[in-house]
Amino acid sequence: MAIIYEKSKGLTERPLTYCPGCSHGIVHKLIAETLVELNLLDHTVAIAPVGCSVFAYDFFNCDGVQAAHGRAPAVATGIKRVAPESIVFTYQGDGDLAAIGTAETIHAAHRGENITVIFINNAIYGMTGGQLAPTTLVGQKTSTSPFGRNVAHQGLPIKVCEMLAAIPSSYYLERTSVHDVPHIRKTKAAIKKAFQYQVDGKGFSMVEILSGCPVGWNVSPVESMKFIKEQMMPYYPLGVYRDGGAEI
Amino acid sequence: MKTLMKGNEAISQAAIVAGCKAFFGYPITPQNEIPEYMSAAMVNAGRVFVQAESEVAAINMIYGGAAAGVRVMTSSSSPGIALKQEGISYLAAAKLPCVIVSVMRCGPGLGGILPSQSDYFQVVKGGGNGDYYTPVYAPNSVQESVDLTIKAFDIADKYRTPVFVVVDGTLGQMMEPVEFKPVTPYQIDVDSFATNGQSGKRGYRNMVNSLNLSAIGLEKSNFELKATYDEIRKNEAMYESSVKDGDEIALVAYGVPSRIALNAVKALNDKGVKAGLIRPITLWPFPDEAFKLPASVKIVLVCELSMGQMIDDVRLALNGSVPAHFYGRTGGVIFEPEELVDAAIKVVGGGK
Numbered sequence: 001m002a003i004i005y006e007k008s009k010g011l012t013e014r015p016l017t018y019c020p021g022c023s024h025g026i027v028h029k030l031i032a033e034t035l036v037e038l039n040l041l042d043h044t045v046a047i048a049p050v051g052c053s054v055f056a057y058d059f060f061n062c063d064g065v066q067a068a069h070g071r072a073p074a075v076a077t078g079i080k081r082v083a084p085e086s087i088v089f090t091y092q093g094d095g096d097l098a099a100i101g102t103a104e105t106i107h108a109a110h111r112g113e114n115i116t117v118i119f120i121n122n123a124i125y126g127m128t129g130g131q132l133a134p135t136t137l138v139g140q141k142t143s144t145s146p147f148g149r150n151v152a153h154q155g156l157p158i159k160v161c162e163m164l165a166a167i168p169s170s171y172y173l174e175r176t177s178v179h180d181v182p183h184i185r186k187t188k189a190a191i192k193k194a195f196q197y198q199v200d201g202k203g204f205s206m207v208e209i210l211s212g213c214p215v216g217w218n219v220s221p222v223e224s225m226k227f228i229k230e231q232m233m234p235y236y237p238l239g240v241y242r243d244g245g246a247e248i
Numbered sequence: 249m250k251t252l253m254k255g256n257e258a259i260s261q262a263a264i265v266a267g268c269k270a271f272f273g274y275p276i277t278p279q280n281e282i283p284e285y286m287s288a289a290m291v292n293a294g295r296v297f298v299q300a301e302s303e304v305a306a307i308n309m310i311y312g313g314a315a316a317g318v319r320v321m322t323s324s325s326s327p328g329i330a331l332k333q334e335g336i337s338y339l340a341a342a343k344l345p346c347v348i349v350s351v352m353r354c355g356p357g358l359g360g361i362l363p364s365q366s367d368y369f370q371v372v373k374g375g376g377n378g379d380y381y382t383p384v385y386a387p388n389s390v391q392e393s394v395d396l397t398i399k400a401f402d403i404a405d406k407y408r409t410p411v412f413v414v415v416d417g418t419l420g421q422m423m424e425p426v427e428f429k430p431v432t433p434y435q436i437d438v439d440s441f442a443t444n445g446q447s448g449k450r451g452y453r454n455m456v457n458s459l460n461l462s463a464i465g466l467e468k469s470n471f472e473l474k475a476t477y478d479e480i481r482k483n484e485a486m487y488e489s490s491v492k493d494g495d496e497i498a499l500v501a502y503g504v505p506s507r508i509a510l511n512a513v514k515a516l517n518d519k520g521v522k523a524g525l526i527r528p529i530t531l532w533p534f535p536d537e538a539f540k541l542p543a544s545v546k547i548v549l550v551c552e553l554s555m556g557q558m559i560d561d562v563r564l565a566l567n568g569s570v571p572a573h574f575y576g577r578t579g580g581v582i583f584e585p586e587e588l589v590d591a592a593i594k595v596v597g598g599g600k
Binding site for chain 1 (some may be wrong): 300334
């Protein structure tokens with residue numbers, strides 16, 4: 001019988017440790033397929049963050065490094081500068097990238113480091129049990145914002161793509177979502193573009209992916225997809241924020 | 249051929265001679281000559297120099313560079329080393345070799361920029377989280393700074409560990425003649441650990457990681473580190489001692505203060521007080537061997553530019569055999585030989 005579908009060679013045999021309904025599995029698959037399709041897997045280094053995806057080095061079938069909380073872009077810089085022929089990507093959540101690691105993110109973009117950042121924005125700290133993230137929506141209840149995010153108290157959620165778009169050396173920035181199949185396909189195209197730009201030596205590329213965390217949000221997986229579409233997308237508009245390849 | 253060089257610049261050139269492929273740093277006084285020198289010399293040598301956005305970022309770039317299997321170095325001074333401690337703990341846990349230079353200044357807090365030895369604890373007793381040690385070399389001349397920096401790279405590779413070279417601000421800033429001899433670097437097996445994006449070439453993938461959620465698994469890692477530390481303790485302790493049978497007092501000092509203590513020892517001998525000097529060259533592993541003293545030595549005087557830190561290790565090494573007294577100045581004040589002579593005469597008298 002012909003095989004019509006199999007697990008990407010870009011992933012190891014290790015079973016994923018994510019919760020039911022979590023978007024990490026979808027994004028892992030998209031990255032793995034991209035690395036295989038672009039023929040990059042055998043010279044790629046994946047940098048795992050601190051957070052739910054801390055075990056990413058166990059899942060991607062390439063060299064892997066586990067970085068300190070927020071420091072993945074600095075670790076990626078160290079690797080890429082001494083091994084420029086390698087493909088280096090970081091995989092980071094919102095707490096890692098937009099709270100404790102904001103400086104590393106901004107400065108890697110400013111230096112135009114030739115790396116790719118995959119940014120999972122699920123508006124919450126998943127691994128530690130659902131606390132307020134820098135991207136938690138206004139009014140959203142979490143274990144450390146039990147009355148809902150209050151602008152007067154916690155400020156507005158950080159819009160990372162918009163912030164990095166102000167940096168001229170950000171080569172490619174796109175925000176996508178994985179709440180339905182058409183958007184998953186668009187996300188795959190964005191990831192592929194980001195890695196291709198790294199192959200071409202264009203500099204800093206980042207794909208921000210709006211993702212679901214049903215356990216952290218305390219909703220069903222189906223409701224979590226609805227939450228992305230109805231609550232997150234109005235505040236975090238999808239689209240291309242910078243594309244050096246498209247500007248003439 | 250000897251050339252006249254400032255300590256900080258000599259340390260930088262030593263790293264280049266040792267084959268350092270990348271330097272990641274952040275400005276802080278009194279070590280700025282190191283990143284300044286490297287910013288030109290590394291680029292001219294076709295190697296990597298990056299001025300990071302913080303000490304935290306710099307040590308994590310070191311983590312990346314070391315993970316990719318090349319010789320890397322960073323430098324800083326006391327408050328900056330404090331910021332690097334988390335990264336150093338990660339480097340130790342992930343068994344990544346690197347060299348870290350600390351040009352100590354005085355604290356606590358922002359403190360001051362003058363020379364000090366008040367960060368002995370910081371480099372010798374860890375500071376980052378978890379059960380780990382780092383070898384620490386403490387030269388007392390510009391030439392020895394060169395030789396020990398080169399050695400530090402080999403020790404880092406041999407034991408797969410971060411290694412410190414610590415000097416106080418005086419040594420970083422003073423000029424002495426130095427000579428660079430040809431180096432044959434220790435050959436590390438890069439394929440055995442490096443995440444350099446060559447899984448295709450080597451046929452298997454590597455992982456650099458310090459996370460282990462299994463109690464038994466993590467304990468095993470700790471036992472492995474302990475075995476490495478035991479080897480280092482056995483093989484790598486270094487010291488100089490002029491203490492001989494008949495001496496009544498041993499002075500103990502490291503780094504530039506050991507040169508002041510040497511003058512004090514000469515003056516004491518001129519005055520008829522028989523004295524010798526012990527100079528630890530490695531602060532970790534601490535040279536316990538040096539403290540097996542002749543029976544004539546009744547008392548030890550530890551002289552530090554701090555409020556008394558190395559004295560803890562001296563007392564452990566002495567294990568109660570003779571009392572250890574302390575003389576220290578801090579805040580950037582450097583003691584004169586006469587102060588040490590007076591302190592020694594006072595404690596010898598007290599001992600009698």
